[in-house]
Amino acid sequence: MTLRNQVLVWVGFFVATIFLLWIFRPILLPFVVGMALAYLLNPVVNIIGRIGISRPWASAIVLVIGILVIIGMLLMLVPLVGQQVVGLITRLPGYVTDLQALAQGLVPQLTEWLGPERTAQVEASLADLITRGVEMAGLITAQVAQSGLTVVNTIAVLFITPVVAFYMLLDWEGMTERVDDLLPRAYRDEIRGVLNQIDKSMAGVIRGQGSVVLVLCIYYATALTLVGLNFGLAIGLLGGLLSFVPYVGFAIGFVLSMTVALVQFWPDQWLFVLIVLAVYLVGQFLEANILYPKLVGQSININPVWLMFALFAFGLLFGFVGLLLAVPLAAITGVLTRYALAKYQASSLYRGPEPEPAAPKVDLVVPPVRKPPARRPTRAK
Template sequence: MTLRNQVLIWIAFFIVLMLALWIFRGILLPFVVGATLAYLLNPLVNQLQKWRFSRGWATAVVLLSVVAIILGLFFMLVPLAGQQVGGLIQRLPGYASDLQELARRWAPELNAWLGPEQAARLEATISDLLGRIVGFAGGITGEILASGWGVITTIGIVVFTPVVAFYILLDWEGMVRGVNNLLPVQYKDEIRGILAEIDSSMAGVIRGQGSVILILAVFYATALSLAGLNFGLAIGLIGGLFSFVPYVGFAIGFLLSMGVAIVQFWPNWWMVAVIFAIYMVGQFLEGNILYPKLVGSSININPVWLMFALLAFSLLFGFVGLLLAVPLAAIGGVLVRYGVRKYKASALYLGENGDKGGDQTAV
């Protein structure tokens, strides 16, 4: 088969995949969550198999344990977190008005310090930023509600997700053998290498980055709550969970925390400094400890490409696309890097004689 035909086949496969995702986007959520859960738990099931558990018993023990933990956390935390998130969204316009009022009180000092023109510009910038934050929070809430987070979808996730995860885990080895048997014999080793690279990248995305998001959400929610910040649990969870988007999670959490802290603690600047320090510590932990240790260089995705993937897939497929964006971006990154390697080894790049120095003589 010629290279041209191979490229056409893979392009056709990609188009069919995108079309299927778009057609079935309304019912994919339980299957996406179930498959992700199975991928996360497969190493634990494999470990129990090494301890002489059968595949079925290992799958049942791991899945039941995780479901019990999730349900326990759900009944303990979700009512409180949901109440705080709803209260925060309702209170945001009031916080924005309070901050604008404080800015007007500081206007004489700002005029003396910055000058009338710069002070007016700063006040307009703050008002615009506050309006954007309030609008963004309201838009996100409406999008989530409109995306199907209703009773039917919730029941579907609760009922179908564990079932999907159980059967995927149970037949994991069979699926791997089936895929391996379908690989073209001539290119089997090369495709296995690509799949191993994809698996490493996916592990970095789902297991590594998922762990970072969870740790940051717990850290920010706990620290802000202990500091006595109003809606600290909700703000910490929002900032931590949005941290999968580069800089966005930190920006949302930091701006919300500082805005609420200024209104709540003014004129006690020490407490505002404490909230500021919490986010600086969180950024240090994320950049210097959590991300290098848990994710490392396995993802290898440019932040601009990641943000584009998040926006594009959420636009095409809604909330399901938002969940699929980062894993698919990781897979796409692996395939693009493979394509670049093949291009650099081809006659198109090296020339007819394979002269690697040909490009130097042409300059």
């Protein structure tokens, strides 16, 4: 298969996948969650299977334990977090108003430092920024809720997701073997290499990124609650959950925390404002230098700008399902793009035509011609 045909096949496959996702987007949520859960639990099922337990029983045991753990966490956290989320949404306009009043107290100092015209410009810019930020957050939340978190989808996730995950765990090895049997014999090793890279990248997305999100949720929620920040548990969980988007989780959590901290602690307990600031600086350091390199590493290998674009684009097209699929599809696209670039750089289109082999050198030195020895004249008898 030529390079051109390979590129056409992969591009066609990608376009067909996006088209099918767009058609079936209203019913995809339980299947996507079920497949992600099966992919996440498959290594545990393999470990239990080595002990001697059959694949069906191992799949059932692992899936039941995983569901019980998720249900237990929800039962413990949902009542408390739900109250804090409702309280934060109710109090957020008041916090914004209090923060603006706090900023108004600093206007005389800013006027003395910047002048009246620049101070008015800064004040107008901040007000416009806050208004646009609140409107954008509301639109994104409404879009996600309308497209993905309907009552039907919620019921489907609760009842269909475990069934999908169980049957995928049950037949995981068979599916991989059937896919391997369908690979073209001439290109089997090359395609296996690409699929192994995709598997490594997906493991980094689902397992590594999921571990990072879990650790950050625990860290931010615990630290902000211990500081005594109002709605610290909800803000910490929100920032941790959104940390799968580069810098977005940190930015949202930091802005909300500092807004609440300034209104709650300033100026009498200003030290707690610095503690909240330190919590986020330490969290960002841990994420960038310890958690992400150790748990995710270079398996995703995607520029953060493209990752954010994929999240916003897929979220706009497919709603909540798009947010779940954006990072895995971006990882797969990155693997295929790197493979295509490697093939392109190894092709004659990039290297140019091969130079013709040089003609063998011909030795043009003519050997000296030896003259025959002179004949002696014969004497006459």
